[in-house]
Amino acid sequence: MVKAVKHYRPPGKKKEGNAAKFVTRSQALKQLQINLPLFRKLCILKGVTPREPKKKFKGTHQTYYHVKDVAFLHHEPLLEIHREIRVHERKIKKAEAKKNLERAKRLREKTPKPKIDRIIRQRYPRFVDALGELDDCLSMVHLFAALPAAESKKIDIECVHKCRRLAHEWQAFISRTHKLRKAFVSVKGIYYQAEVEGQKITWLTPHSLQQVVSDDVDVITMLNFLQLYEPLLGFVNFRLYHSINLKYPPILDPRLEALAADLYALSRYANANVNAVPSVVNSEASQVAESEQGDAKPKRDDIEHEKSELRLAQLQHQLPTNEPGALMQLVEEAASEEEVDQDTRECKNLFKDLKFFLSREFFLRLYLLRKLILQPSFGGIVSWEGEGAPFQESDQSITHQIVDRDSQGHKFLSREYVQPQWVFDSVNARIILPTVDYMVGRIPPPHLSPFIDYEEEGAYIPDYAKTIKQLQAAARKEVLPLPGVGKEDLEDPQNILVEGIMDRAEANQAAQRKQKMMMLEQQYHNDLKKELQGVTYGKMDSNVDKQTSTGEESTDNAQQKDDADDMGTLMMSRKKRKLLEAMKISNERKQAKNDLIKQRKKKIDEAHKKN
Amino acid sequence: MSPKKQNEEDPHVSDSDTDSTYEDSSAADDDDGDSFGSPSESESEPAAGDDSEPDEHGESDSSGLHQEESDSSEDEVAPRNTVGDVPLHWYDDEPHIGYDIKGKKIKKKDKLDKLGSFLANVDDSKNWRKVYDEYNDEEVELTKDEVKLVRRLLKNRAPHADFNPYPDYVDWFKWDGAKHPLSNAPEPKRRFIPSKWEAKKVVQYVRAIRKGLITFDKPKEEDGPYLLWEDDSGLTEKSNHLAYIPAPKQRLPGNEESYNPPLEYIPTQEEINSYQLMYEEDRPKFIPKRFTSMRSIPAYENAMKECFERCLDLYLCPRVRKKRLNIDPESLKPKLPSRKELKPYPTACYIEYKGHEDAVTSISVEPSGQWIASGSSDGTVRIWEVETGRCLRRWDVGEAVNCVAWNPLPDVHILAVSLGQDVLILNTHLGDDEEQKKIKELLSVDTSTPSDDSGNSATSVRWLQDDKHGAIKLKFFKTVTAVEWHRKGDYFSTVMPAGESRAVLIHHLSKKLTQKLPFKLHGLAVRSTFHPSRSIFFICTKQSVRVYDLLKRKLIKKLDTGLREASSIAVHPGGDNLIVGSKEGKLCWFDMDLSSKPYKTLKCHPKDINNVVYHRSYPLFASCSDDCNAYVFHGMVYSDLNQNPLIVPLEILRGHTSSDGRGILDCKFHPRQPWLFTAGADKLIKLYCH
Structure with missing residues (x-):
């Protein structure tokens, strides 16, 4: 028997360890017999990512894939389809070279198309999984919906339109089911957060302005991702529409679509369908529904005028006592009885009984849509200037008009003119904020991110966050009035409570002041006592000395504490010590950031005081 | 003059003659000599002629410019220029512009000066129609019709309004009277019966279709979305x-990304400028900006780029689950027993022994704990009383002292001092007379003895009597850095790092004998020490510690320190544990029963460790270093083999100051009390008590 040398592997024997489990990318390419772009595409579609083997047997500059992952790609039918596509492309080229345009055309039409649905099912076996990873998908689809179609950049007009449609469908669902939770206008775009089936989904929609497709971006990679994301969002939308008993894809009113009110058309579609199909969940409800629908239908027939019908659809939100409205309510409740949670209810009723009007500047296509997504999902009624609007500017019942300009010429006294930020801030705070600061022509208060957790230790809290918190507390108390408040006070609870809150904050400060006073008083009493006992000044001096000596001691103590810290670290293993150091550094960095902000704040405050 | 005659002379002109006549009808009547029609005619005629009368002008297309002029000249009375198609500037300097048909010179006309011509033009309402004909040197006024012509030409239309560019086709062949058709062949039969070949082809196709050889393109079905996740309640994660x-x-956006963040989030201009000085990778990627209204937010230029970067992250980054520790950093520190429970240990400096004039390199405590000896680089050895700090005795040895060591026997009051290449065995003159007598006997060297010494070390060491101090002097051939006594007080070892094979020598005091170690030394010897209870000898080289059995004369163990350069070694009184200090500031604790690797390595000093010591009775050990700190540790060794030694850092002793980059050079424990002596390069010896 020949004794095996350590690193020698006899010809028939398999590899072991990391070398057996992982392959480099070029090895994988060789094994799959495909080129790099196709490999990348497959990886994107199948969700195969490189792995980090413990031992990088071919060097650190290589990318490693797991053998199983490569086998996973190897068995993929997509691989075969892409081979067919390549063959097909060669045929087309040949036909074109022979000037056989007819054949080339036919071949081009017959090019096999890869299907993604199986892969989606494979990657996301449960619907919840798909929802959990929808963030990137939504952000990308929304970005492409805002991109200019460019031949040179290979961005198809169809692709843009499809993205736009999918995005609108998603938005319509979210606003329809009151799932939107937070919205945040940032420099990068507008962030939205919705909660669907317990999954928090956050996505970014770019500002509705001309996006630039820069050259340092590889559009092909993004299109590969889009090839996965488009069908994924389609399937998700289907499932969501299915869950609220709507047909998918929705058929839209072409007139409204042309009027750049796609989303509105969608929401109308949803309303109409729900009306037409009364639910049978609850027999009592259905009976009522049928009887009422009988009443409602002739009415609807009478109303020929398109605009008034639109308006009716909108009004159904508002008037629960109205007959079609009542029906709506029943259906809605039956459909979503089990999933109405506290949050949804809160969101639903936030802007209840409020009527909004958007000024002309919002007729920018996407801008309008984005505004719309806010309003219906939070229970308000919206109209806008332009064709197809449910009601006109002159409507007296409008409570708020949202204006984004320097000054408003003609003003109705019955309504308030606010800047759009008010809507966002109110939504995030879940209360209707006072409109004073958001009046037209003023610089609004800072717009704060709703995604920050101020509870975290050491976090910097901006002033406006504090005032919002106070207002929220006030609003919460509105529901449960204080027992001590007299009847005459109850007539105007809001004012009283806001005052009360302010009092509470003041009371805290007062308590602190009191404590300080108490301490001083105590000291004074002690001194008095000593005087009474006849303590001489010399002893008092010694007392002072003692105090100073204690000061020295305190420095000694600090030294000792340092020493103790050193001792602790001395006995730690190197790994833990490094970890501790890293933690300290990161904490310090965080602290430095906060300090910087605080410092700036201080400077600003000082400057204010001087002025 | 007759036009006919001219025509005969010039055959080319003949055809154009007829159409030029209508020009003449308007122009030829007035005999005043200015022929306004002719230049315009020369321009317009070819085009007009082509369009209106193609059949007549078929051949006259080639007729040159000058010929037409000559043609018109014959109608004019005025002399016409006949120079031909030559550059006109040839005649710039001449008084004439050319020649007429008879060869006479045509004189240039007098020209009005600019002002005159301007005044003339101002008055003339028809001025805009006038055109200067350079060839004939005359001014031509265009008629209305001519202006119209010019305008139509400018519009790229046929010059004459009545010209129809698309006339109806008139068949040249007259069919009316024809008797016979063009072909007389009878209509073939194939025009009436179905084609056999076509039928065959059809049958062929039908068969192929039936066989399935030909398939039709199915109408494209849109594969829209369907209910992909029907019921996935039963599904679990696939495995x-x-x-x-x-x-x-x-990451979710914070306040700084808001379009209208609080003012304090916006960096000042100075801060933004300071970003320029940073490295590019350290620079913040996003600088907060503030817009006062939503309408003023511009498009975000990096939207596409950031999306792309996210894509890259998604498919190119290996995904690894990393545990994120969200714990208090303090909880990482090991739970150590409270220091208060481990008392007593030295905490504060009580006595300073002043007197040396240079760095104190070495100290040694007398076994009873009453005296302490110190050696300094000022060339003195002193003995101090521990409790009072009084200097009892001093010797001027004249050379920097490397090491002092007190004999461990309580009744033998002698001191081994290494200085340069010598080792002195000094009599300290302590103790009663009897003891002194014994010591004096011990310290007398018989001069004859070295000669009959065994040959192995005779050349390296010479035992001499030093009468000045009443001591023994051992002469070495290299510098001796360390002296260490055996527990019985009769033997001592010396280390000469440069001594190669004779680096470590063991000396027998009573026999005045020197022995070389019977082992090969690997590496540079740094220190050596005896086992506290058994006949085992430790030699510390730069990178390892070798343990020898002196009786059996063999290597027992080799301990790998893993240090770059060890500097000191100390053995636990129990004998199974030892510590090694190194020049990189590390302290290794070896449990010899456990392993040949360090049980614990403590990185406590930032600079060289000069000495490490164990206490003889208390569970304490200490290290001193050039960073002017001495560490005191609690080092408990249990008799139970299963329990590892407990090491707890207790105290950092400060107080010495650095001089010449050196801090504390030596430290020793008091033999009975938990006190620590330290010798500093700042000429001081300090005593730290509990």
């Missing part, structure tokens, strides 16, 4: 594949 790690979600 047949590798664990799937979902991509981490993107």
Whole structure:
């Protein structure tokens, strides 16, 4: 028997360890017999990512894939389809070279198309999984919906339109089911957060302005991702529409679509369908529904005028006592009885009984849509200037008009003119904020991110966050009035409570002041006592000395504490010590950031005081 | 003059003659000599002629410019220029512009000066029609019709309004009277019966279709979305594949990304400028900006780029689950027993022994604990009383002292001092007379003895009597750095790092004998020490510690320190544990029963460790270093073999100051009390008590 040398592997024997489990990318390419772009595409579609083997047997500059992952790609039918596509492309080229345009055309039409649905099912076996990873998908689809179609950049007009449609469908669902939770206008775009089936989904929609497709971006990679994301969002939308008993894809009113009110058309579609199909969940409800629908239908027939019908659809939100409205309510409740949670209810009723009007500047296509997504999902009624609007500017019942300009010429006294930020801030705070600061022509208060957790230790809290918190507390108390408040006070609870809150904050400060006073008083009493006992000044001096000596001691103590810290670290293993150091550094960095902000704040405050 | 005659002379002109006549009808009547029609005619005629009368002008297309002029000249009375198609500037300097048909010179006309011509033009309402004909040197006024012509030409239309560019086709062949058709062949039969070949082809196709050889393109079906997840309540995570790690979600935006952040989030101009000085990778990627209204927010220029970067992250980054520790950093520190429970240990400096004039390199405590000896680089050895700090005795040895060591026997009051290449065995003159007598006997060297010494070390060491101090002097051939006594007080070892094979020598005091070690030394010897209870000898070289059995004369163990350069060694009184200090500031604790690797390595000093010591009775050990600190540790060794030694850092002793980059050079424990002596390069010896 020949004794095996350590690193020698006899010809028939398999590899072991990391070398057996992982392959480099070029090895994988060789094994799959495909080129790099196709490999990348497959990886994107199948969700195969490189792995980090413990031992990088071919060097650190290589990318490693797991053998199983490569086998996973190897068995993929997509691989075969892409081979067919390549063959097909060669045929087309040949036909074109022979000037056989007819054949080339036919071949081009017959090019096999890869299907993604199986892969989606494979990657996301449960619907919840798909929802959990929808963030990137939504952000990308929304970005492409805002991109200019460019031949040179290979961005198809169809692709843009499809993205736009999918995005609108998603938005319509979210606003329809009151799932939107937070919205945040940032420099990068507008962030939205919705909660669907317990999954928090956050996505970014770019500002509705001309996006630039820069050259340092590889559009092909993004299109590969889009090839996965488009069908994924389609399937998700289907499932969501299915869950609220709507047909998918929705058929839209072409007139409204042309009027750049796609989303509105969608929401109308949803309303109409729900009306037409009364639910049978609850027999009592259905009976009522049928009887009422009988009443409602002739009415609807009478109303020929398109605009008034639109308006009716909108009004159904508002008037629960109205007959079609009542029906709506029943259906809605039956459909979503089990999933109405506290949050949804809160969101639903936030802007209840409020009527909004958007000024002309919002007729920018996407801008309008984005505004719309806010309003219906939070229970308000919206109209806008332009064709197809449910009601006109002159409507007296409008409570708020949202204006984004320097000054408003003609003003109705019955309504308030606010800047759009008010809507966002109110939504995030879940209360209707006072409109004073958001009046037209003023610089609004800072717009704060709703995604920050101020509870975290050491976090910097901006002033406006504090005032919002106070207002929220006030609003919460509105529901449960204080027992001590007299009847005459109850007539105007809001004012009283806001005052009360302010009092509470003041009371805290007062308590602190009191404590300080108490301490001083105590000291004074002690001194008095000593005087009474006849303590001489010399002893008092010694007392002072003692105090100073204690000061020295305190420095000694600090030294000792340092020493103790050193001792602790001395006995730690190197790994833990490094970890501790890293933690300290990161904490310090965080602290430095906060300090910087605080410092700036201080400077600003000082400057204010001087002025 | 007759036009006919001219025509005969010039055959080319003949055809154009007829159409030029209508020009003449308007122009030829007035005999005043200015022929306004002719230049315009020369321009317009070819085009007009082509369009209106193609048949007549077929051949006259080639007729040159000058010929037409000559043609018109014959109608004019005025002399016409006949120079031909030559550059006109040839005649710039001449008084004439050319020649007429008879060869006479045509004189240039007088020209009005600019002002005159301007005044003339101002008055003339028809001025805009006038055109200067350079060839004939005359001014031509265009008629209305001519202006119209010019305008139509400018519009790229046929010059004459009545010209129809698309006339109806008139068949040249007259069919009316024809008797016979063009072909007389009878209509073939194939025009009436169905084609056999076509039928065959059809049958062929039908068969092929039936056989399925030809398939039709099915109408394209849109594969729209369907209910993909019908009922997935029963589904659980599938386990047949590798664990799937979902991509981490993107960080949610904070206040600084708001379009209208609080003012304090916006960096000042100075801060923004300071970003320029940073490295590019350290520079903040996003600088907060403030817009006062939503309408003023511009498009975000990096939207596409950031999306792309996210894509790259999604498919190119290996995904690894990393545990994020969200714990208090303090909880990472090991739970150590409270220091208060481990008292007593030295905490504060009580006595300073002043008197040396240079760095104190070495100290040694008398076994009873009453005296302490110190050696300094000022060339003196002193003995101090521990409790009072009084200097009892001093010797001027004249050379920097490397090491002092007190004999461990309580009744033998002698001191071994290494200085340069010598080792002195000094009599300290302590103790009663009897003891002194014994010591004096011990310290007398018979001069004859070295000669009959065994040959192995005779050349390296010479035992001499030093009468000045009443001591023995051992002469070495290299510098001796360390002297260490055996527990019985009769033997001592010396280390000469440069001594190669004779680096470590063991000396027998009573026999005045020197022995070389019977082992090969690997590496540079740094220190050596005896086992506290058994006949085992430790030699510390730069990178390892070798343990020899002196009786059996063999290597027992080799301990790998893993240090770069060891500097000191100390053995636990129990004998199974030892510590090694190194020049990189590390302290290794070896448990010899456990392993040949360090049980614990403590990185406590930033600079060289000069000495490490164990206390003889208390569970304490200490290290001193050039960073002017001495560490005191609690080092408990249990008799139970299963229990590892407990090491707890207790105290950092400060107080010495650095001089010449050196701090504390030596430290020793008091033999009975938990006190620590330290000798500093700042000429001081300090005593730290509990």
